[in-house]
Every structure is written in structure tokens, then in C-alpha cells.
Amino acid sequence: MSGLGQWTLGARRSIRHLAADPSPDSDATLSDGSRVAVIGGGPAGSFFAYFLLRLAHTIDLDISVDIYEPRHFTHCGPAGCNHCGGIVSESLVQMLATEGINLPPSVVQRGIYSYVLHMDAGSVEIESPVEEQRIAAIYRGNGPRTAVDMPWESFDGYLQQICEKEGAQLVHQLVVGLERNGDFPVVITNEGTTTYDLVAVACGVNSNFHMLLDGSTSEGKPEVSRTFITEFKLGADAILETLGDSMHVFLLDIPRLEFAALIPKGDYVTLAMLGEEIDDDLVRRFLDSPEVRAAFPADSIPAVCACAPVINVKGPERPFGERVVLVGDAGITRLYKDGIGAAYRTGKAAAETAIVHGISTDDFETHYFPTCRAIANDNMFGRLIFFFTIAVRKSKFVRKAVLRMTAGEQRRPKGRHMSGVLWNMFTGSAPYRDVFFNALRPGFLLGLAKSLAAGVRPPQKES
Amino acid sequence: MTYMPSRRRGELGKIFNDGEVIVQQGDVGEQMFVVQAGKVEVVLESKDTQERVSVLESRDFFGEMALFDKELRSATVRALGEARVLTIDKRTLLKRISEDPLLAYNLLRAMSSRVRDLNNQVSAGRNRTP
Ligand SMILES: Cc1cc2nc3c(=O)[nH]c(=O)nc-3n(C[C@H](O)[C@H](O)[C@H](O)COP(=O)(O)OP(=O)(O)OC[C@H]3O[C@@H](n4cnc5c(N)ncnc54)[C@H](O)[C@@H]3O)c2cc1C
Numbered sequence: 001m002s003g004l005g006q007w008t009l010g011a012r013r014s015i016r017h018l019a020a021d022p023s024p025d026s027d028a029t030l031s032d033g034s035r036v037a038v039i040g041g042g043p044a045g046s047f048f049a050y051f052l053l054r055l056a057h058t059i060d061l062d063i064s065v066d067i068y069e070p071r072h073f074t075h076c077g078p079a080g081c082n083h084c085g086g087i088v089s090e091s092l093v094q095m096l097a098t099e100g101i102n103l104p105p106s107v108v109q110r111g112i113y114s115y116v117l118h119m120d121a122g123s124v125e126i127e128s129p130v131e132e133q134r135i136a137a138i139y140r141g142n143g144p145r146t147a148v149d150m151p152w153e154s155f156d157g158y159l160q161q162i163c164e165k166e167g168a169q170l171v172h173q174l175v176v177g178l179e180r181n182g183d184f185p186v187v188i189t190n191e192g193t194t195t196y197d198l199v200a201v202a203c204g205v206n207s208n209f210h211m212l213l214d215g216s217t218s219e220g221k222p223e224v225s226r227t228f229i230t231e232f233k234l235g236a237d238a239i240l241e242t243l244g245d246s247m248h249v250f251l252l253d254i255p256r257l258e259f260a261a262l263i264p265k266g267d268y269v270t271l272a273m274l275g276e277e278i279d280d281d282l283v284r285r286f287l288d289s290p291e292v293r294a295a296f297p298a299d300s301i302p303a304v305c306a307c308a309p310v311i312n313v314k315g316p317e318r319p320f321g322e323r324v325v326l327v328g329d330a331g332i333t334r335l336y337k338d339g340i341g342a343a344y345r346t347g348k349a350a351a352e353t354a355i356v357h358g359i360s361t362d363d364f365e366t367h368y369f370p371t372c373r374a375i376a377n378d379n380m381f382g383r384l385i386f387f388f389t390i391a392v393r394k395s396k397f398v399r400k401a402v403l404r405m406t407a408g409e410q411r412r413p414k415g416r417h418m419s420g421v422l423w424n425m426f427t428g429s430a431p432y433r434d435v436f437f438n439a440l441r442p443g444f445l446l447g448l449a450k451s452l453a454a455g456v457r458p459p460q461k462e463s
Numbered sequence: 464m465t466y467m468p469s470r471r472r473g474e475l476g477k478i479f480n481d482g483e484v485i486v487q488q489g490d491v492g493e494q495m496f497v498v499q500a501g502k503v504e505v506v507l508e509s510k511d512t513q514e515r516v517s518v519l520e521s522r523d524f525f526g527e528m529a530l531f532d533k534e535l536r537s538a539t540v541r542a543l544g545e546a547r548v549l550t551i552d553k554r555t556l557l558k559r560i561s562e563d564p565l566l567a568y569n570l571l572r573a574m575s576s577r578v579r580d581l582n583n584q585v586s587a588g589r590n591r592t593p
Pocket residue numbers: 004039040041042043044045068069070071082083084085086087088089173174175176202203204205206207208209227228229272273274309310311327328329330333337338339340341343
């Protein structure tokens with residue numbers, strides 16, 4: 001799919017070499033003339049490079065940064081794309097704006113204003129709490145396979161551009177090995193080898209590179225699960241009529257399906273499905289379900305692009321080593337949600353550590369690891385919440401109560417307990433911990449109890 | 464406030480028409496704003512005068528004082544021509560600053576340049592007075 005699968009055993013050996021780090025240089029820092037390599041120019045690599053250079057400029061530190069990325073984000077279809085649903089979360093849109101990074105309308109395919117939750121018991125729309133378009137639906141590459149000459153820009157390509165403006169060098173090469181020369185990491189491509197002072201590994205989990213990282217930097221490598229994405233060409237007018245500016249989320253009792261969403265873009269609609277090893281059969285069952293058919297007539301719309309990327313469901317134990325740091329999906333990311341937001345948080349934390357503190361194992365342990373640990377700890381609450389949604393998916397009685405409570409809340413301006421929990425959960429804007437504790441608040445529990453009780457009353461009392 | 468979500472395809476935030484007030488001097492402020500497109504003017508209002516203190520453009524923020532204290536808004540900000548503005552929630556931002564204190568550096572930099580501008584204005588004013 002991506003053309004990144006050209007690993008040899010030699011490369012595996014060479015990357016393992018990093019583990020046998022003979023003399024950790026605990027005073028290692030970046031100084032004028034230092035060279036930094038970033039392996040992978042997706043969001044994590046770009047955020048790392050961007051903040052590293054920006055901070056370096058602030059303190060007048062003269063370093064050079066090479067970003068290795070074989071992909072051209074100006075290409076349509078899978079070749080130019082890092083496969084994802086393409087939602088930039090509400091919190092990330094705000095943080096990027098605060099950083100001075102405004103996402104331009106050429107990158108934002110559509111501003112998302114509300115979420116529609118579909119279940120067999122019915123559908124309900126949950127509006128943005130601030131009456132504002134603060135969620136961005138973007139394309140990671142230049143759009144689906146058939147999207148030639150479209151007037152939009154790739155999100156990953158846009159981030160790359162701002163890195164280049166800060167002075168990063170883009171190297172369009174695949175990295176095939178990572179070795180050590182004394183304490184210094186050496187990046188190997190088919191064109192040659194280069195020694196660096198620091199290497200950030202931002203290769204994600206969809207090339208073979210991350211699989212070779214085990215033991216190279218620390219303990220463990222990411223665990224992954226297979227997902228499915230397809231693009232439907234519907235046209236902007238038809239999208240407004242069917243889906244509007246809303247993301248449509250489906251909570252259905254289909255085995256192995258955790259979560260599915262239809263995301264309206266410019267002329268296209270992205271379907272993203274997460275669950276246990278999604279296959280053709282599961283995709284068919286989903287598209288054939290009455291809930292999906294009611295929202296979106298997939299049968300009559302051509303699917304123009306499809307891919308089956310994996311998603312990081314558990315990061316390595318310790319994503320760093322001497323003069324090497326793992327950011328984004330190659331390291332620790334958020335479970336199922338806001339992976340781009342996690343790429344921003346880890347990329348920036350690694351860059352700050354390198355500039356402000358140093359680049360030794362100890363520096364990353366003390367100053368970078370807390371950000372990773374915060375994400376990993378929050379994912380434990382995420383697992384609990386997903387466990388709860390399984391209960392909702394399995395019980396029609398509970399589903400009806402959730403729907404009743406949300407619909408009731410949407411008619412009033414305040415006291416939107418269930419709506420808030422669902423909003424934060426689906427948009428990925430708030431930490432899972434907040435979602436969890438908001439669901440333990442008396443207002444939420446009371447509302448849910450009332451809605452459940454309404455479900456056991458005689459049917460004639462229901463409106 | 465009469466804002467409308469942008470509801471234009473790729474445009475994040477809210478759109479304000481020419482002259483529309485985004486922040487009213489004297490109101491309680493809970494949020495910060497970042498200009499996404501167009502221009503806004505910052506106006507100091509007194510009993511019968513209005514003085515424009517600055518014009519802000521894309522990527523500039525305003526209302527950041529609300530993050531630091533519970534004082535009332537110190538100036539009025541309104542759209543100069545059509546302007547698109549993104550709201551930043553105080554809680555989201557403070558949470559993020561607690562993880563990444565350097566994020567506050569951006570705010571401090573902008574505020575310090577505003578203090579510098581004010582100093583210049585004050586000293587220019589002083590020179591003007593006979
Ligand atoms: C189905 C699905 C839906 C998702 N939906 C969303 C969503 O809506 N919102 C969201 O925030 N997140 C979403 N995610 C998660 C998101 O895609 C990731 O978290 C994000 O892409 C991580 O960024 P990254 O830079 O770490 O890795 P990637 O985006 O994977 O980028 C890695 C880069 O490294 C390059 N690379 C790999 N190997 C090498 C090598 N050897 N040499 C040089 N370069 C190399 C690749 O070409 C690629 O450009 C979704 C994921 C999946 C699977």
C-alpha cells in the first residue's frame with residue numbers, strides 16, 4: 001500500500017544495534033551546528049520539527065533538521081495519504097490557533113458543527129456547546145484517488161510547509177536503517193548514511209519501520225489493530241442534504257464493530273470503522289444495516305478509494321533512548337481518538353525536552369516521559385468507557401434511555417449531562433478521565449436513572 | 464452576543480459583520496479569541512469618546528486577560544469589515560498550559576509587545592503635550 005515495506009534482515013539487525021547503547025552520555029545537549037533527523041513527515045514528525053526549530057530560534061540556537069519522508073502529500077489516493085478519518089479535534093484546533101497555526105479554508109474540507117448519534121432505537125443530534133465550527137474535517141493527503149485538480153490542500157502537506165518555512169529540510173527518501181556510531185545515531189537510506197546528534201522516530205505504525213524498534217530505544221513496540229476507511233463521492237450539495245455539517249456516529253449491535261463514523265468532507269464522505277480486525281464481511285453488514293441505510297444511501301454512491309490501515313492501541317513501555325525519541329503513533333498515542341492531537345502533544349514535548357533540557361535518556365525520562373504517561377494513564381479511563389459503550393451497544397433498553405435523555409437535553413440550554421459526555425467522547429476533545437468523571441456526576445446519574453425508569457413505564461405513557 | 468457559526472464550508476470559528484461587537488468593554492470575560500481571517504479593532508470607550516488602540520489581524524489574539532483575572536473586559540473589540548474569529552475555552556487552555564507551560568510563552572510574548580506599544584503611545588502622547 002505505502003511502498004514502505006522494503007526491510008531486510010540487515011536492517012533489523014542494524015536497528016537492534018541501538019539497544020546495546022554502550023556509554024549513555026548523560027550530558028548530551030544540542031548546540032550550534034547540531035544535526036537532527038526526523039524519520040517520518042506525518043503530523044508527529046512535523047510538529048516535532050516545527051517546535052524544535054521555533055524554540056531553537058527563540059534562544060538563538062543554530063541547528064539543522066532533516067525530515068525523511070518518501071511520500072508526496074500532493075498525490076491523490078493512498079500514495080499521498082496517511083489514512084485516517086481526518087478529524088482535527090476541537091481542542092487541537094484551539095491549541096493550534098493559540099500556537100499561531102490557523103488552519104486555512106483550503107485545508108479544512110468542512111467545519112463540523114454537530115454530531116448525530118445513530119442507534120437502532122433512533123437518532124439524535126448533539127450540537128456543539130459553543131455554537132461554533134471548531135472541529136475540522138481534513139484530508140491527510142490530496143484527497144481520494146479520483147480527486148484530481150481539486151482546489152484543496154493536504155493537512156500533512158500543510159504542516160510540512162510550515163516546517164520548511166521554519167528552516168527544515170525535506171528529504172524524500174525512505175529510511176531503511178538506524179544504527180549507532182559511538183553515541184551518535186546514524187540514519188541509513190538507499191542513498192547513503194548520515195550521522196546525527198538526535199533522531200526523532202515519527203514513522204507511525206503503518207510502515208514496517210516501527211516493528212523493528214523493539215528493544216532499540218527502550219522496551220516494547222506499539223500494538224496495533226486493523227481498521228477500514230473508504231471514501232464515497234457524493235457531491236457538496238447532496239452532502240448538505242443528507243449529512244449536513246455533522247459527523248454521523250453509529251453505535252450498532254454488530255459483533256467486532258467498536259465504532260463507525262461518516263465524516264462529510266468537501267465533495268466526498270469518509271467512512272471510518274474501528275473494531276476487531278475489520279474485514280469485508282463486517283463492512284457489508286454495517287453498510288446493509290437499516291440505521292446506515294436511513295442516514296446514507298451507500299448502495300447508490302460510488303466508493304472511490306479504500307484502505308485498511310492499522311491503529312496504535314498500546315504504545316511501547318518507554319518511547320525514548322539516548323539521543324533517540326519516539327513521537328506520535330510510533331510512541332504513545334490516545335486510544336481510538338485524537339491521534340493527531342497526541343502527535344502534537346508528544347511531538348512538542350519531545351522538542352521542548354531536546355531544546356530546553358537535553359537529549360540523553362535521562363532527559364527524555366524526566367521531561368518527555370510524563371506527557372507520554374499522562375496519555376497512557378488517560379487511555380485506561382478510555383478502556384473503561386469503551387467497555388461501557390459495549391453495554392450500551394448490547395442492550396436496547398439502555399440505548400433507548402441514552403437516546404431519550406440526550407434528546408430531552410437538546411431541547412434545553414442547560415443541564416446537558418449526557419450530551420456533554422457523548423460530545424466529549426465522540427469528538428475526542430476532552431481527556432477520557434474527564435468523560436469518566438462527568439459520567440459519575442449526580443446530574444448525569446439522576447438523568448440516566450430517570451430515562452431508564454421512563455423505559456419501564458407502560459408504553460402508552462411514552463410520547 | 465449575536466454570533467453565528469461560520470457555516471461556510473472550510474471556515475472554522477464564527478463570522479462577525481463589519482462593526483459587530485465581539486467583546487464588550489465592561490462585560491465579564493471567560494474566553495480568549497484568535498483572529499482567523501479579516502481584521503478587528505480594539506476600542507477604548509469612555510463616557511462620550513471612543514479611541515481605537517489597535518487593529519488585530521489573522522493569528523492575533525485578544526481577550527487573553529480573562530485567563531488571568533476575573534476583571535471585566537478592559538476594551539471593546541469589534542469587526543473591521545467581515546472578520547472570522549475562533550473562541551478558545553479557558554479550561555481547555557489552562558489544562559494544556561499545565562502540561563505544557565511553554566504554551567503560555569506565546570501569550571506572554573503578545574502581551575509584552577502590547578505593553579511596549581502602550582509605552583510608545585504614552586511617551587508619544589507625553590511629547591505631544593506642551
Ligand atoms: C481508521 C483510522 C481513523 C483515524 N481517525 C482519526 C481522526 O479522525 N482524527 C485523529 O486525530 N486521528 C485519527 N486517527 C489516528 C491518526 O491517524 C494517527 O494518530 C496519526 O496519523 C499519527 O501521526 P504520526 O505522524 O505519528 O504517524 P503517521 O501519520 O502514520 O505518519 C508517519 C509518516 O512516516 C512516514 N514513514 C514511515 N516509515 C518511514 C521510513 N522508514 N522512512 C521515512 N518515512 C517513513 C510515513 O510515510 C508517514 O508519512 C485514525 C487512525 C485510523 C487508523
